[in-house]
């Protein structure tokens with residue numbers, strides 16, 4: 393049964409109340425989950441200090457989705473399919489729901505009423521059903537994870553490695569999507585990486601991975617992985633793909649290893665034999681960090697429809713100086729374009745603002761920002777934020 397407007401309003405208001413305590417709430421949520429249901433501890437990474445708020449933030453994001461059946465089925469369906477790689481089973485859902493409600497009750501304080509409790513129970517149930525159903529359907533057609541052997545590993549400088557893996561079974565994906573990867577060095581720690589090319593006939597995938605400081609998975613992939621090692625892949629995610637029906641020109645903005653999915657999209661566009669123009673803007677802090685520029689420039693020599701421009705934000709270089717959004721605003725107008733943005737979240741946010749000002753409607757601006765898990769959002773629901781700003 394769909395949620396009522398009252399239930400949705402109650403849930404949204406309560407997320408605004410607990411938002412400031414999100415950190416403490418995460419600690420409490422995991423503490424009671426692992427105490428009451430010790431059997432689920434093995435599903436989670438040993439080190440829950442980093443990115444540990446992913447699950448709880450995802451749970452609270454329910455409030456963004458409950459009154460929008462299309463998004464609910466889209467996001468939660470995908471989430472449910474993706475949860476197969478974590479080893480989540482139908483029997484685990486009541487446990488997680490119970491602990492979510494207990495955590496909410498504790499941090500909502502006086503705001504926690506029987507009506508609010510019932511609204512959350514209902515909302516959780518709706519989402520959990522969609523996720524479980526999607527996971528069951530998915531299990532009929534594909535594995536939960538793919539074992540993938542590292543077949544090539546090349547250091548490209550500045551802590552970046554190009555890593556090619558070969559999955560043990562056909563691995564479906566579209567250019568612009570990203571895969572989740574688990575390494576043998578950090579079991580249960582899943583991170584996202586984007587193949588830097590359109591799908592290949594030999595079923596191999598090449599990732600461009602930058603080792604971030606103290607990074608559990610990226611350091612292992614860049615400095616420990618060798619040919620012969622086996623990593624695990626979850627299913628691909630992401631909607632940053634080309635619409636084969638569209639003939640709009642493209643504007644692409646890439647920061648750092650955000651170049652990987654942009655490169656994949658350009659390769660796919662070339663393969664589609666498109667009759668449209670593609671403008672790629674590549675940004676970094678220094679010229680040395682302009683990752684993938686030479687490769688992209690070589691591609692532009694082969695394809696007359698491809699233009700590539702660089703932006704360097706922390707160095708004075710004539711013709712290149714500026715942040716990506718600044719350089720972007722000097723070109724265009726792009727209001728008739730389809731936009732694809734990939735890289736650090738600040739860059740994506742600013743580029744979105746620039747392109748929106750130029751007149752591109754939101755449904756034609758596609759992005760999967762790097763620094764936050766795909767389904768993560770601010771704890772305060774969008775509507776409440778907008779209202780607060782008014």
Ligand SMILES: Cc1cc2nc3c(=O)[nH]c(=O)nc-3n(C[C@H](O)[C@H](O)[C@H](O)COP(=O)(O)OP(=O)(O)OC[C@H]3O[C@@H](n4cnc5c(N)ncnc54)[C@H](O)[C@@H]3O)c2cc1C
Nearest residue numbers: 583584585586600601602604606607608609610649760762
């Ligand atoms: C949709 C998507 C696609 C992505 N594609 C790629 C890709 O193609 N290539 C790639 O190299 N990375 C990519 N990432 C980032 C990647 O998933 C990891 O977040 C990154 O490798 C860090 O993981 P880690 O385990 O090494 O670091 P963690 O152990 O999780 O974090 C260690 C420290 O680094 C910080 N940190 C985490 N992520 C980043 C980051 N991206 N930049 C700077 N500091 C960070 C954390 O806050 C923490 O302090 C993508 C992320 C998303 C959401």
Ligand code: HEM
Nearest residue numbers: 432435436446447450451478480484485488519520765767
């Ligand atoms: C309505 C129910 C649920 C929702 C909305 C939900 C949502 C999420 C989200 C958004 C993430 C982060 C994904 C990512 O960033 O890659 C996540 C991670 C995870 N979820 Fe769920 N989840 C639910 C139920 C469950 C259940 C029942 C289990 C099983 C115990 C589970 C186990 C996990 C695990 C192990 C992770 C990875 C955590 C980490 O890497 O730190 N989830 N969940």
